[in-house]
Amino acid sequence: MNLRSATIAELRAFLDRGDISAVELTDYYLDRIDRFDKSLNTYITRTADTARASAIAADKVIAQGKATSLTGIPIAEKDLFCIEGTRTTAGSKMLANFKAPYTATVSTKLANAGAITLGKTNMDEFAMGSSNENSYFGPVRNPWDLNRVPGGSSGGSAAAVAAGLCAASTGTDTGGSIRQPAALCGLTGLKPTYGRISRWGMIAFASSLDQAGPMTRSAEDAAIMLEHMAGHDPQDSTALAEPVPAYTSALNNDIKGLRIGVCQAFFDTDLDAEVAAKTREALRVLESLGAKLIDIALPHMAYSLGAYYVIAPAECSANLARFDGIRYGYRCENPEDLQDLYTRSRGEGFGQEVKKRILVGTFALSAGYYDAFYGRAQRVRRLIKQDFVEAFNQVDVIVGPTTPTPAFGIGAKAESGVDMYLQDIFTISASLAGVPAMSIPAGLVADLPIGLQLIGNYLDEATLLNLAHQFQQATDWHTLIAPEAP
Amino acid sequence: MSTHLDEKTLRDMSVLAALPYEPNQSMETLAALNEVLELVSALEAVEVDNVPPLAHPLERFQSLTPDQVTETVDSEALSQNAPNFEDGLYFVPRVIE
Structure with missing residues (x-):
């Protein structure tokens, strides 16, 4: 019984056979957190007491033979999901002492399924960043190389799974915040279709883009997590009223004849030569499994970054207006008057990147500039979506x-904002279009993991998960263990 | 659209965003903001005259619910996170002298 490399599916078998109890499994992860998290910094808040109580309850359910696929499985939650009575910080000084008064739908669903929450994971402040260096609680270190970033914004969630400090985790993805850290930490990470998972209780960054998703050790685990996370929610009017397929039942479908779109634009951009070579190697694996590679074009992909950095800041400037230092969150000392209270509380409570994006968004929405910036970006967004609609008339999945690059050094890009933004150059277009996309491990470059991105048609997560699963049956990149957390 | 922010616009935006304007950091802030606007200026090359804006990626109507009270706000729980809350009131500096 190798717990370090075990997937949720394997842990399920261990628990059901009685090889280990949920309490013992929870203590195994809590012990690993004690041993490794001083250097990794993946957890902002640990919930050991409630985790042990949940584990005791899970063991009773297992003994009754009523376990779900997640009963007794210890997971971590990105610190963007509210859990009642638990500190929920969004990685910000603004919410450093905020105790959520209610629980996110995603967290409720996972808890109802019997998953055990070990704690809340570190992240870029308000999910704004690609390295986890924008956290008030300090940077997370990549368990593949402690001098490198784990990616972001779900960097703590990614590093915690990669280091074996939980069996799986939740993340959120606005422009790549699940897929990019999954790639840099050697994980499977899925951003579902916009609206597939409820956003209720998930602290908002950019509401037309934000989407929750699982971060796991395998595609099978992502399918298990998604089955429990997805579904309509009356509390979120953007949560789609669509049935949730049994994703795990669709994992063994033959991919012979599956049409895979390959967009040359992915390879013409600033792509590291070795990452490009590994990507082409992965495409050959898919071809050997019977998939057909078809060249496609996404003509407006080059404008994704520009559109995103108008739309996301615009929405963030509106969403973060709620932090006023009065009802909740940080308040400055000795305000002179009400305006001083607002201004200094926000100035002292938000970090530099958040303030920068609020200012960009405020400008993009301001009188005289709205049409030129926000209006134009929303029109370009339609063209980007249209590219995907046309591509999916020809192919079933797009792969790139x-x-x-692989993970970069801590501090290497901190001084150059736009250089950091380029990290998401391949992930942002799927976010703008709202289509599902995932990253799976596709090899090592300089002993660091890299990811293969699979982009699917609307609501077709099942095809993505099956393709990822078939790839993982033919390769073993997803089974590699991060060397700094053996 | 190739707009570059100047100090006056930065001051105005800071007021609108309720963020402090710090003259000693304005050059650095302006440089960072203008770098983003430079990135965004790539959108100028796209012909969008007859393209309607896309507000919702799936272009669906949001689901509606009956206009019924389904939950009540637990004001005591909400007040726990307020920096200064007493007797059911949020306290702020005096507004009217």
Whole structure:
């Protein structure tokens, strides 16, 4: 019984056979958190007491033979999901002492399924970043190389799974925040179709883009997690009223004849030569499994970054207006008057990147500039969506790299904002279009993991998960263990 | 659209965003903001005259619910996170002298 490399599916078998109890499994992960998290910094808040109580309850359910696929499985939650009575910070000084008064739908669903929450994971402040260096609680270190970033914004969630400090985790993805850290940490990460998972209780960054998703050790685990996370929610009017397929039942479908779109634009951009070579190697694996590679074009992909950095800041400037230092969150000392209270509380409570994006968004929405910036970006967004609609008339899945490079050094890009934004150059277009996309491990470059991005048609997560699963049956990149957390 | 922010616009935006305007950091802030606007200026090359804006990626109507009270706000729980809350009131500096 190798717990370090075990997937949710394997842990399920261990628990059901009685090889280990949920309490013992929970203590195994809590012990690993004690041993490794001083250097990794993946958890902002640990919930050991409630985790042990949940584990005791899970063991009773297992003994009754009523376990779901997640009963007794210890997971971590990105610190963007509210859990009642638990500190929920969004990685910000603004919410450093905020105790959520209610629980996110995603967290409720996972808890109802019997998953055990070990704690809340570190992240870029308000999910704005690609390295986890924008956290008030300090940077997360990549368990593949402690001098490198784990990616972001779900960097703590990614590093925690990669280091074996939980069996799986939740993340959120606005422009690549699940897929990019999954790629840099050697994980499977899925951003579902916009609206597939409820956003209720998930602290908002950019509401037309934000989407929750699982971060796991395998595609099978992602399918298990998604089955429990997805579904309509009356509390979120954007959560789609569509049935949730049994994703795990669709994992063994033959991919012979599956049409895979390959967009040359992914390879013409600033893509590391070795990442490009590994991506082409992965495409050959898919071809050997019977998939057909078809060249496609996404003519407006080059404008994704520009559109995103108008739309996301615009929405963030509106969403973060709620932090006023009065009802909740940080308040400055000795305000002179009400305006001083607002201004200094926000100035001291938000970090630099968040303030920068609020200012960009405020400008893009301001009188005289709205049409030129926000209006134009929303029109370009339609063209980007249309590219995907046309591509999916020809192919079933689009495959390319997740990131231009493997994990970069801590501090290497901190001084150059736009250089950091380029990390998401391959992931942003799927976010703008709202289509599902995932990253799966596709090899090592300089002993660091890289990701293969699979982009699917609307609501067709099942095809993505099956394709990822078939790839993982033919390769073993997803089974590699991060060397700094053996 | 190739707009570059100047100090006056930065001051105005800071007021609108309720963020402090810090003259000693304005050059650095302006440089960072203008770098983003430079990135965004790539959108100028796209012909969008007859393209309607896309507000919702799936272009669906949001689901509606009956206009019924389904939950009540637990004001005591909400007040726990307020920096200064007493007797059912949020306290702020005096507004009217």
